[in-house]
Amino acid sequence: MKSYKIYLAIIIIAFAVYTLFGGTAHQAVSGASLESPSLTHPLGTDDLGIDILAQLIHGGGYSIFLGIFSAGSATFIGSIIGIISGYIGGKIDHFLMAVCDIITGMPQMILLILLGAFLGASYLSMIIVLAMLSWPQTARTIRARVLFIKEHDYIRYSKQMGTPLYAIITRHFLPPLKPLLTLAFIKMMSRSIMMEASLAYLGLGDPTSKSWGMMLNKAMAFPGIYFTPYWKWWLTAPLIALVCLILSLMLLSKEIEV
Amino acid sequence: MSKKITLFLIISCLSILFIGCAQSADDNTANAASPENNTEVESQQTADESSENNASNALEDTPTVIRLEGSDTGLPNPFKHLTRGPGMSKMQILYDSLLEIDADGYIPWLAESYHIDETGKIFTFKLVENAKWHDGTPLTAEDVLFTFEYYKTHTPVVDNLNIDGTYIVESVVQSDTWTIDIHVSQVDNTNLSRLGGVRILPKHIWETVDDPIAYDAPDATIGSGPYYMTHYDPVKGEYRYEAFDAYWGPAPAVDAIEWLPVSDSILAFENSEISLVNVSADLLTRYEGDDAFVVRKLPSFHAYRLMMNMTDVPALEAVNVRQAMAYGIDREALVAKIARGAAEVSSMGYVPKTSKWYNPEIEAYAFDAAHAKSLLDGQTYHFRLLTGNTPSEVKLAELIKLDLEQIGITVAIESVESKTRDEAIKTGDYELLLVNSGGMGGDPDYLRSIYGNASANTAALSASTLKGYQNETVAELAIEQAHTLDENQRMTLIHEMQSLIATDVPMIMLYTNQDNFVYRASEYDGWYARFDHSKLDHNKLSYVVPTP
The missing domain is CATH 3.90.76.10 (Dipeptide-binding Protein; Domain 1)
Structure with missing residues (x-):
């Protein structure tokens, strides 16, 4: 098994085990402020005395599942719209693609900040906002593929035989689209995690969450952290974890693509 | 194998790049700041002659500028500045x-x-x-x-x-x-x-x-102060004041004062972009013992406080709930963790412990979760806690939430921009509210403004904004102390007020920060603290040459 897959598995398993056993160490004060790494706190503690490893495990799950839910929603919306647009065509296709163009043409980060401000910085609103901004790319890709598939004879025969639209989509369109959708899902997941981390780092996420971006934000907000030794464990741990996660997802999508 | 090496190299490069950002920013800004921006500011500190000579020499030689961390605090005239200290002080320099x-x-x-x-x-x-x-x-x-x-x-x-x-x-x-x-x-x-x-x-x-x-x-900021305003950009939060040559009184100490937005005040100070900084306790060792820097530790006359809306939240009308919360919050831990030890637990009677008017006999509300639980008598509550969005406020809210959960009070934290939070104090749109506010120096008549149903001298916090608090005895004492000229007699009244306020707990006083101001004496050493307000950059006398 490749190392990045092991890393992704560790994040998910660690979060699952931690959550199943009712872990609350990521939000409980369990030590003195800013303890350096020790056997009790392998990655040290933050300024509130909360264990950083526990925050990292919880934050990993937070990020991965945020990515899964937002990418899943975006993939679902994008594939529906892509198939409808490509299969039906005409004015509906023009309209849906115009919506895609509008959303794609807008500066994503600014839109994310604005929507986040209106909907609040909760976990759910973050998923909704990320999904709302991510689906057009999938829709475009899927539409292009559907335009190609629908010209096949078996699709025309199916239509002539009176096969319902739902059946055509599930039986004839989805199987060949599956690799494409998987790839889009992984890419969007990576993008969503990055965007959430960026928002949190800028201080626009849920301030009480323990996502990796918010961990970075809080560490960076500590006055003059670079002039203290605390950055070595407080800042470095979430930073490396986040970089590794994004790289792992990139490598995973590359493998699927190939 | 080569993939692993590549992966390792990429991670290492990204990490070093990220962590090194600050250092490269240092270098860039340091280069940008010199030499023309690195102006030498000289002035006065005491009536010492040599110091005054230096000041006048510097004024004659090169333009001298004090640069401070800035943000938009409103148009600096008596009607349009923001209520808090930075807004008030900018106005006071002009008027x-x-x-x-x-x-x-x-x-x-x-x-x-x-x-x-x-x-x-x-x-x-x-x-x-x-x-x-x-x-x-x-x-x-x-x-x-x-x-x-x-x-x-x-x-x-x-x-x-x-x-x-x-x-x-x-x-x-x-x-x-x-x-x-x-x-x-x-x-x-x-x-x-x-x-x-x-x-x-x-x-x-x-x-x-x-x-x-x-x-x-344009003439809305014309005053008679030692400086006049030449630039104000509300979007960037920039101000520039220049010395008023025809000033009647003590001469302006520098040619100009500028307030500039900075992303990190410590880095800005390190790069000589600003002349004065208030540092956290962790950084004191960096400056103490270095002759290039002067460190001034002062009580801030500000306190973090937990306000409770007793008008709209029936549960908070009950004094036992308020007292339980006061006992249930480990304020010593807040001082240790949030203020990093550079603070003091506040008196529940409001008057700072450093004041001669402080009553040491009142209930101290030492952390006692068991007593807090007994006061609640098995009841559980849920409140919404509104706080600002600065890291220290959010962290403070988190610790309070954790403490209150232990005694059966769950809290939902809502973090908003500080101006929105300040507005909520006036409108009363909150259940619990966390705020750091000042005005605690000088004469204890502030008790009348806050607890005694009198009009307030600041719009940030006032009796009208302590939602639902009314104690007739406190109100009567507030008026009586104001008219009592005998100091001993007045002291007794003020002590009695503190005792009643501490029993009522209309708001939970958390802790008072210590200010740790650092500056380079070689640049400018004319900073003064007022007896009632310790922020060195808020004091008008910090910007003029004192008369011997």
């Missing part, structure tokens, strides 16, 4: 008052002398004769007379002249060109500070202005 405040008390300023008659109701102020407005017009007693009339119908942001909704000035009589007699409605310990602190307005500008809040013409 003079009859009296000023130094390290010990009130000192003559626009009024070169004053006299209080034996009834305590007539205050005679003799004005300096050479004062001018920034546009060159002479400042006379007519301006002072006009100011007191104007404030009667046009309330400034800092409203010191209204007590219990009554304007304290009955009449103002101009006895000669430079002398005025102010008649007040009743004897009050705070009359001198209230009258003396009023910012004098230029009559020739404001007499035609009906709506001062809407007025933003």
Whole structure:
């Protein structure tokens, strides 16, 4: 098994085990402020005395599942719209693609900040906002593929035989689209995690969450952290974890693509 | 294998790049700051002659500029500045008052002398004769007379002249060109500070202005202070003041003062982009013991407090719930974790422990979760806690939430921009609210403003915003202490008030920060703290050469 897959598995398993056993160490004060790494706190503690490893495990799950839910929603919306647009065509296709163009043409980060401000910085609103901004790319890709598939004879025969639209989509369109959708899902997941981390780092996420971006934000907000030794464990741990996660997802999508 | 090496190299590079950002920013900004920006600022510190000579020499040689961390705090005139210290102080540099405040008390300023008659109701102020407005017009007693009339119908942001909704000035009589007699409605310990602190307005500008809040013409910041404003950008939060050469009083210490937005105040100070910084306790060792820096540790006269809306939240009307919360919050832990030890747990009677008016006999509310639980008698509650979005406020809210959960009170934290939070204090749109606020230095009459149902001298926190608190005894004591001239007798009343307030717990006083100001004496060493306000950059006297 490749190392990045092991890393992704560790994040998910660690979060699952931690959550199943009712872990609350990521939000409980369990030590003195800013303890350096020790056997009790392998990655040290933050300024509130909360264990950083526990925050990292919880934050990993937070990020991965945020990515899964937002990418899943975006993939679902994008594939529906892509198939409808490509299969039906005409004015509906023009309209849906115009919506895609509008959303794609807008500066994503600014839109994310604005929507986040209106909907609040909760976990759910973050998923909704990320999904709302991510689906057009999938829709475009899927539409292009559907335009190609629908010209096949078996699709025309199916239509002539009176096969319902739902059946055509599930039986004839989805199987060949599956690799494409998987790839889009992984890419969007990576993008969503990055965007959430960026928002949190800028201080626009849920301030009480323990996502990796918010961990970075809080560490960076500590006055003059670079002039203290605390950055070595407080800042470095979430930073490396986040970089590794994004790289792992990139490598995973590359493998699927190939 | 090669993939693993590549992966490792990419991670390492990204990490080093990220962590190294600060250092490269250092280098860039340091280069940008020198040499023309790295101006040497010299001035005064004491009456020491050599220091004064340095100041005057520097003024003659090169333009000297004090640069400070800035943000938009409103148009700096008495009607449009923001209520908090940074807004107030910028306005006070432009506008003079009859009296000023130094390290010990009130000192003559626009009024070169004053006299209080034996009834305590007539205050005679003799004005300096050479004062001018920034546009060159002479400042006379007519301006002072006009100011007191104007404030009667046009309330400034800092409203010191209204007590219990009554304007304290009955009449103002101009006895000669430079002398005025102010008649007040009743004897009050705070009359001198209230009258003396009023910012004098230029009559020739404001007499035609009906709506001062809407007025933003270029002459809306013309005052008589040692500096005049040459630049204000509300979007960037930039201000520039330049020395007023025709200033009547102590000479401006530098050629200009600038407030600039900075992303990180510590880095900005390290790069000499700003002249003064307030650092956390963790960074003190970096500057202490280094002769290049001066460290000033001062009590901040600010306190974090947990406000409770007793009007809209029935559960908070019960004193046992409020007391339980006071016992249930480990305030020592807040000091240790959030303030990193550089703070003191506040007195529940509001008066700071450093004040001579502090009553040490009142209930201390030491952390006692078991007692807190017993006070709640098995009841559980849920509250919404509104806080600002600064890291320290959010962290404070998190710790309070954790503490209160232990005694059966769950809390949902809602973090908003600080101006929104401050607005919520006025509107009452909160259940619990976390805020850091000042105004705790000097005369303890602030107890009347906050707890005694009197009008407040700051709009940030006032009795009207302590939602639902009403204690008739406290209100009566508040009035009595204001009219009691005997200090011992007044001390007894103030102590009694603190005792009652501590029992009622209308808001939970958390802790008072210590300010750790750091500056380079070689750049500028004229920073002063007032006896009632320790922020060095908020003190007008920090920007003028003191008279021997």
